Amino acid sequence: MVRPPQTTAAASEAPNHSDPDDYIESFRALSRPSVAVDIVIFTILDADLKVLLIKRKNPPFQESWALPGGFVVVGESGADGEQGEDLEEAAARQLSEETRLPRGSVFLEQLYTFGRAGRDPRTRVISVAHYALVRPNLAPFVAAGEDTTDAVWRSVSEVVSLPLAFDHGDMLSVALDRIRGKIDYSPIAFELVPETFSIPELRAVYEVIKGTTYDPGNFRRKFNRMVTDGIIERAPGKRITASKPAQVFRFVRNP
Amino acid sequence: MVRPPQTTAAASEAPNHSDPDDYIESFRALSRPSVAVDIVIFTILDADLKVLLIKRKNPPFQESWALPGGFVVVGESGADGEQGEDLEEAAARQLSEETRLPRGSVFLEQLYTFGRAGRDPRTRVISVAHYALVRPNLAPFVAAGEDTTDAVWRSVSEVVSLPLAFDHGDMLSVALDRIRGKIDYSPIAFELVPETFSIPELRAVYEVIKGTTYDPGNFRRKFNRMVTDGIIERAPGKRITASKPAQVFRFVRNP
DNA sequence: AGAATAGTGTCTATCAGACACTATGCA
DNA sequence: TGCATAGTGTCTGATAGACACTATTCT
8 A cells, every 4th residue: 555655854854934935845845635526416316306425445434425536636746847637627537437427518616625634534635525416317327337336326315314424424515505505696507407498397406406395486487587588598399297298498508 | 945745656656456445545645735725815994995915025926916825734644643734724823824813803714725737836736715804993903014024905906907926816806706796695794894883884895895886775774674683783882974973783693 | 054974765666475377288 | 078287467575776855963
């Protein structure tokens, strides 16, 4: 097993506080945690909000459920060379490795950075948490065969009362707060329906995320305003339901 | 000058992909950037939004203006020992070192993590940006004598068209977006007035941050509702102005 | 007395919530 | 034909914006 490098040089040499750059440099040497990226990946299946979890095979937290994640690839270089991958790159790579979905087909955004000392018992790890939204029509392709990856969709309502590895429970809470707040003033709901969708389908997304019901008439009126504002537009075809088929719409990315 | 430690062991040994833990460990060894904390510190002085900047004395970006910041202290230990300071601790320490204001007297919150490869030309540095809000009655104590610290309050309207060191210009933009959005649905405006304040004073905060004017009557009505809702309460005394003195209020933290 | 700003009242357009009602396709 | 759900219409209360007006203190 590869051991993390030791900062013996920095630790043994006392910083020279009279030279500010020396002072800074000594702190930089002392500040070399591992940096990870963890992702709270949501989808909606069976009118239920799901999160993608992985069962850990190794300690610590062996056999616990955890969020997908991994370490950021960092190059060792100065001004000229490569310094490794961007944080968004690391998150996108992790996301596509875990879901096997093509890049760009999944909404991905930085969430919050978790860096509490001791959050990983092995060594100091700072994790830049992200969240992702997978359209329900793509979700069945994720974790389809459990032989490809060990990831499974689990109901959020069950998972919140389940101890997750590390501080992943906190990450899930923060991610839930984020999407519950953000759905009201940003178009993230359109990331949790197929490219074309009916108003009742969109309403179901709001109801699942907010945990309340919406009056069908009032909800429709709100999105009819978005049609006249050009934010969404009618799409050809109809959505077949158990009764009367519904008109489908499409989100206009740059109205 | 202290050199950053090299991860020669990890770089020369090929990861053993058949053992997942070995694989992970090798990535962890490869993922040891420096981690910094930078802070966008706002206040309002002379009816103008200000940000605290520092003139860099050393390369890179020598003589450029930069945000206050510093490296996170990270311990080298496993399960039992100390792993260093939390991110919030690092930010609070940096904030109090730079402003000399007592802890807890300044609002401080994590903003976003900037980790683009190459953002620091020396080595890979990932910076967890924060923002802080200093009450205007405390602001004059900050950077009062330029002998204590080298920090100065600069007008945001000037700074946005000024090249800052590293990606600190991006940090400022993100921080501005954040407070402009958040002032509408969270009580952060109360962090930019003295503990007691008049309605016109509070209105001035909104006007400076949003860059618009508010109708005095309509604005007052909104905050009168907050009085009846117990979010703010009348405080004794009056605020002396050039004309009619104004009633003062106090924010009720837990109504 | 007059300037300046605090503070009140009123009209209107917009929008959310509640809810009754109509339309249409499927079993 | 009846059921289920799509889709429409209407009433009401809350609120934001525009703006006219009154109140109080300082100079």
